[in-house]
Amino acid sequence: MTTPAAEIQARTLAGYADASKLRQEHDRDWVLGHVPGQPETLLDLGSGIGQLLQAALDRFPTLRQAVGLERSPHRIAEAAERLRPYGDRVVLHAADLNAPEPVPYQPDVVTMTSVLHWLYPTEERIVSWVRGQLAPDGSFLLTTYHPVPDEHGLGGEDEIVADALTALGVVRRDDVPGLFAAGGVLPIATRTRPADDLEGLLGRYFRVAEVHERDAVVTVDSAGQYGHFHAATFGDYYGRLVEPARRPEFFRAVGEAAWRRQEERGWVSHMPVWLWRLTPGDQRALSREE
Numbered sequence: 095m096t097t098p099a100a101e102i103q104a105r106t107l108a109g110y111a112d113a114s115k116l117r118q119e120h121d122r123d124w125v126l127g128h129v130p131g132q133p134e135t136l137l138d139l140g141s142g143i144g145q146l147l148q149a150a151l152d153r154f155p156t157l158r159q160a161v162g163l164e165r166s167p168h169r170i171a172e173a174a175e176r177l178r179p180y181g182d183r184v185v186l187h188a189a190d191l192n193a194p195e196p197v198p199y200q201p202d203v204v205t206m207t208s209v210l211h212w213l214y215p216t217e218e219r220i221v222s223w224v225r226g227q228l229a230p231d232g233s234f235l236l237t238t239y240h241p242v243p244d245e246h247g248l249g250g251e252d253e254i255v256a257d258a259l260t261a262l263g264v265v266r267r268d269d270v271p272g273l274f275a276a277g278g279v280l281p282i283a284t285r286t287r288p289a290d291d292l293e294g295l296l297g298r299y300f301r302v303a304e305v306h307e308r309d310a311v312v313t314v315d316s317a318g319q320y321g322h323f324h325a326a327t328f329g330d331y332y333g334r335l336v337e338p339a340r341r342p343e344f345f346r347a348v349g350e351a352a353w354r355r356q357e358e359r360g361w362v363s364h365m366p367v368w369l370w371r372l373t374p375g376d377q378r379a380l381s382r383e384e
């Protein structure tokens with residue numbers, strides 16, 4: 095299959111299976127490797143194209159129900175296709191995790207990989223919702239990314255986009271934070287809260303049973319590969335900062351900016367990722383709400 099142009103990919107978030115090999119794929123086995131025991135019901139939040147659900151179904155024969163909650167209809171359709179062979183062991187729901195509705199399951203495992211920053215600044219809603227849904231002896235496993243923010247709150251992907259916008263002559267480097275603000279783009283390094291802040295937030299609802307950290311290093315084989323990774327991962331989140339006619343140029347420039355970094359440093363980006371395993375336990379927030 096030929097890869098569609100990045101600007102088309104961005105509209106439908108297509109090509110994620112390939113793109114996620116660069117960064118997000120590593121989270122799946124890492125998270126599933128920390129699931130205690132043999133789960134019967136697993137709920138994956140922001141389930142994307144269903145890769146974690148598939149890996150869980152293959153790994154845990156005890157899994158009777160694998161449930162995905164996801165907002166993008168394109169991704170739900172791709173997940174449904176991927177998971178068809180598993181029949182009624184799989185259920186996919188369209189859902190907005192910013193306003194989660196009760197679901198008729200009491201999962202013994204809830205997972206959420208590479209999603210929490212998209213729910214900023216109202217992440218507490220999903221955390222409290224999981225606390226209410228999870229079985230009393232269950233585990234909530236999630237991964238969180240921690241790019242280092244600069245004084246304007248930009249870091250990680252924001253910097254690559256800033257390089258691209260500057261190279262295209264859209265804006266001077268110093269004016270990038272202003273352009274983001276005017277275009278309604280909250281920097282990703284602001285969305286990804288520091289681990290200490292998250293610990294406070296998560297600890298209001300859960301006991302932190304385990305925390306692990308790894309360094310996620312992204313390297314690519316070409317500028318084009320990174321342009322496609324960006325489009326499949328971020329869609330038009332940043333692309334909307336340029337007019338539609340310039341989007342093909344924008345994705346090309348993002349790829350070229352990433353490639354320049356790789357040539358200079360040997361990698362494109364590099365950031366800590368945390369894996370949290372949380373268990374119900376601390377009732378502080380729940381009792382405060384009563």
Ligand SMILES: C[S@@+](CC[C@H](N)C(=O)[O-])C[C@H]1O[C@@H](n2cnc3c(N)ncnc32)[C@H](O)[C@@H]1O
Binds near residue numbers: 118145166169189
């Ligand atoms: C970076 S992808 C991660 C996908 C998958 N969990 C993985 O690890 O490969 C983020 C996913 O979260 C979904 N998402 C973002 N905001 C959401 C929301 N408010 N409600 C539901 N899903 C959301 C996106 O559509 C996307 O599929």
